[in-house]
Amino acid sequence: MDFINFIISFFVSKKLTLLTAFLCWRPEDVSELMKQGRAAGLRVRALPRFDRLPALPPYRSFREAMLLDIRCDNSTLVLAEASSKRAFNLRHSWLIIDDSPFNVSYLETSLGDALVLPDGDVTWASSDVMVDVYRVKDDQPLVVTSLGPTMSQIALERLWARLPTAVSRRRNLNNVYLKSATIITQPQYFKGWHDLSNRQIDTFPKVTYPLLMLCGEDLKFRFNLKQVDLYGEQRNGTFDGLVGAMQRGELELGVTSMFLRGDRWRVLHFCAETVELRGNFLFRQPARSAVSNVFVLPFSRGVWRALAAVGGAAAALLALCGLLARRGTPDAAAQRLTLLESFTFAVGTICQQGSDLSPSLLSARVLMFCTLLASLFVFTSYSAKIVAILQAPSDALQTLADLTHSPMDLGVQETTYKRVYFAESTDPVTQALYRRKLLPLGERAYLSVVDGIARVRSGLFAFQVEESSAYDVISKTYTEREKCGLKEIKAFTLPMVAVPVRKHSGYRDLLGARLRWQREVGLMDRFRRIWMSSRPKCDAGSGGFVSVGLVDVLPAAHVLLAGALLAALLLLLERLAHAATNSYRSRARFASAPVASGAGEKHQLT
Structure with missing residues (x-):
């Protein structure tokens, strides 16, 4: 069989399209190889100078055919360069040709130092036989496996189809x-x-x-x-x-x-x-009262606006009734319905407080009754919703943005790349969380799995941790009820x-x-x-009543404290205004007394 025809058939049968040939042939033979290669759809690059070898990268984005005539002078330079650059691999299909009959001693001598490891694809083709060549380690002898005689393209394609892969053979x-x-x-x-x-x-x-x-x-x-x-x-x-x-x-x-x-x-x-x-933020879902004011949650904004409109309308109508009473109705209670008094009645009604006013005017009585009745319905719904919010399972934190703006402290598992994945993230929400919650803590933000999960158990702490490591500690230390309250939020994809x-x-x-x-x-x-x-199973469920703590009524305490401070401030202002008024009157009387005395003396002398 023609050797050039065999070379083209060998590489075409392996579905390769680019051939780099290290040859010392006559120019006309090289031209014939390139001509037959073009006819078969194989681009051929011939390199006759072995002392100026091109780069032999170990990996490319495509498979590449490599041809070497072992009888050429300085062919060992090619073998050495390919060994040092790890070019003997499955990405490069090597065909080493020898136009003489097969001689195993010559093969071992020629490839004595070549680093053809098990993932190499190297075939030695003599004039009478082809062999597969590799070594299990750099200091081990070559392993030579016969592939049969040189053959045509169709026969080669059948050989590759029935031949086990290199991974299976080696x-x-x-x-x-x-x-x-x-x-x-x-x-x-x-x-x-x-x-x-x-x-x-x-x-x-x-x-x-x-x-x-x-x-x-x-x-x-x-x-x-x-x-x-x-x-x-x-x-x-x-x-x-x-x-x-x-x-x-x-x-x-x-x-x-x-x-x-x-x-x-x-x-x-x-x-x-x-x-x-999966490296998620793991935490116990806090109560709604821990991250928001439960006293504003029962009603939507529309209901709050409607309630304010009803109270304002009631105050305005009562003030109108008081104005009409003062113009001709002998009803002392109705005449006391000034605008300020009506506003106080409306606020007191919303807060389920009565009034000392009991006007005889029927229209004012009906208005006050309807306002109190509407307030009763609103207050009943409001109280029931407050209880439902306090007892229902919390879903206060659902996203990273919720974590960022919550009062929860954050921690990260101590790992090699503990900071990198936050710093490298392009998500603005993740970056905001890192800068606001983690960066100010410095090294205190990075904890072991045991310490981090222990802080999660105490509440109001979120820990970014590998789930499998966290679950192992949780299954050993948490109660069944505590396991049911765990929540996870994905920070980034690991x-x-x-x-x-x-x-x-x-x-x-x-x-x-x-x-x-x-x-x-x-x-x-x-x-x-x-x-x-795996994630521990929740066997305890989420039933039962939740105790109401101080944190749940803290907004109400804040309102009470603010009201007490405002009342004390108003009392102080009133006292100061009263003292200033008395002082002004005293100075006025003192200034007018000498003038009156002088006038009397003058009158007596006259």
């Missing part, structure tokens, strides 16, 4: 050790990977550890595991903790799950998501958590495929339910 890693690390942030509480007493501490490592142990058994590799106490934060462009060790290339795999964040993507990769987290691997790791796709298989068959969900608590 599930035996020969018990190699992979350098890895896990997170134990509080070693004093760590009692083993199967201890369920403190599930809220280091939850991600405890969920991920059994999943990766199953991967180790499935793929036949072992862990060279060490312990670190930090996930890693970025400082001056570098990370510390687990992320920093992977950034420096000291680790291949992290036995934990961590948030998928852009800053971490720059220094490491993730192979598969594990669990979904990113998924996933298993981290070294950047451009050769095991990323292999591990990712097996972890996704665990999710599909339910193993991942099983461990999630073991280590991540």
Whole structure:
């Protein structure tokens, strides 16, 4: 079979459209390759200078075909560059050609230092046979699998259709050790990977550890595991903790799950998501009286306006009756109905207070009776609604804006990115809450799960926390009635958590495929339910009566206090006005007395 025709058929059968060829052929042979490639819909880029290699990025937005003639001088430069840039992966389909009969010794010598790890797609094609090539680790020998003789495009397409994927073919890693690390942030509480007493501490490592142990058994590799106490934060462009060790290339795999964040993507990769987290504000719904004045809630604004209109109309009509009485009716009580007295009657009627006035005028009596009767109906409805508001389950806080303007204190779970998600949020409501409630507290706003949930239990405190961690503490410490009163408000959407691997790791796709298989068959969900608590069930219900405390009648006490202060102020003003009036009169009498005496003496002398 023509070798050029085979090359074109090989890559076209893999549905590739761009070919980068490292060749030292004659110009006419290169031209023929490019001509046949164009005819088959394959763009060919030939590079004859191996000492000036272009960039070989590990990942592109598309798959790319790579061709190398191993018999060319300096072909080792291409292999070295591809190994150092991790270009031997599933995103690049490599075909290494050798126009001589297959020789395994020559293959091993040529690829002796090439870093073709299990996620590589490298095919060695001799004149008589094709073989699949990879190694389980950089210090392990090559694994060579025969694919049969070189063949036509149709035969190649049938081969790829029946050939298992690379992930399925390469599930035996020969018990190699992979350098890895896990997170134990509080070693004093760590009692083993199967201890369920403190599930809220280091939850991600405890969920991920059994999943990766199953991967180790499935793929036949072992862990060279060490312990670190930090996930890693970025400082001056570098990370510390687990992320920093992977950034420096000291680790291949992290036995934990961590948030998928852009800053971490720059220094490491993730192979598969594990669990979904919800970090909501958790709090006990406060009574209506704690966040609003219950004495203005029973009626809508329209009812309050109607009530004010009725009282004003009654006062005006009574003042009119008093005016008519003073013009010709001998009714002393009716004549006392001045505008101020009528206004006092209207206010007293609304407050269920009577009046000492009992006019004989029939029209005034009917008006006063109707006003008192309307006030009775209004007061009965008002009192019943107040009782209903105080006894009904509260729904006072429903949104982040409600939390922001409520008297509740706020706290945030102590995590690596405790400030970042608030600071990075573009939601103006979230930003307002952060600046008004959290930023002024400084470090006092960040609490452990146990301390934060304990403050939630005491009331008037909202705690932003990972739900699974909070539920574990709540199920152990809260009463059934307290569990029923819990409310959640979403602050922002947390990113998924996933298993981290070294950047451009050769095991990323292999591990990712097996972890996704665990999710599909339910193993991942099983461990999630073991280590991540669900919301406690409310078995006590919300029945019974709620005791009325001082906070419920505090607005009324404020009105009483304001009225007492206003009365005292008016009394003081009255006393001052009375004293000023008496002083003015005394000065006037004293000033007029000498004038009168002089006039008398003058009259006597005359």
